[in-house]
Amino acid sequence: MPIVTMTVNGRPVSADVDPRTLLVQFLRENLMLTGTHVGCDTSQCGACTVHLDGHAVKACTVLALQAEGGAVVTIEGLGAPGLLHPMQEAFREHHGLQCGFCTPGMIMAAIDIVNRHGNELAEHTVREELEGNICRCTGYHNIVRAITEGARAMAAPVLNRAAE
Template sequence: MPKVNLTVNGKPVSADIEARTLLVTMLRETLKLTGTHVGCDTSQCGACVVHVDGKAVKSCTMLAVQADGARVVTIEGLATDGTLHPMQEAFRENHGLQCGFCTPGMIMTAVDLVNREGNELDEHAIREGLEGNLCRCTGYHNIVKSIAAGARAMKGKRRAA
């Protein structure tokens, strides 16, 4: 079985896994990081979005062996010392979630959007940026509000990898 070495949320991790193991499966089942969700399992819903080498990817559409040597950040890697990441805090403040299933992917996508496009995001940019993330409760309205607020709150703060 191939051996995979990764850095996950700043910690080196290694595992012997089948080549066909998806990155999301390794995160959830091998490393027990169940914050990353599997929604559709067909690259559409975005519940599985994590950052690989600083970029948002759908971890259900990437093999763990493809991430060998990479830095992976999951939703569990955003908070520091018990303090929520500004984007997480913004979702809490703005009622950006109801059932919460899509939230990890929404937040990882949102942080990636801020990293690419900066802290002042208008509604259009946010809605375009959420093209690959589906939510079945909120109608997106408060998610968009949360991301605009989170983006501003991230200004000058540490960038999540």
């Protein structure tokens, strides 16, 4: 079996994998990072969204071997010990989650939206950008609010955030 090597949440990892192994399986089953979820089999729902080399991707539609040499960040890699990422905090503050299953993918997608569109997001931008993330619980109302507010919070310097 081929060996795949990448960094996940800043940590180098390497494993023998069956070529069929999807990135999401590698994360969940090899690394036991079960925060990344699988909600569909047609690349539609976005529950499996992680960052690969700084961009949001659907980990259910990437072979682990395709991520060779890449840098992956999952929901578990956000924030610092004792310190939530501002987008995580915004989801909590604005009740942007109910059952929590789509949430890791939503948060990873949300950060990607901010990375591309900046810290001041119009509601329609957020709604359009969430096309690839399905939530069945919230009706999106509070997710949109959380992302808008989380985007603003991401503009604040980290030190200030830590002090809050």
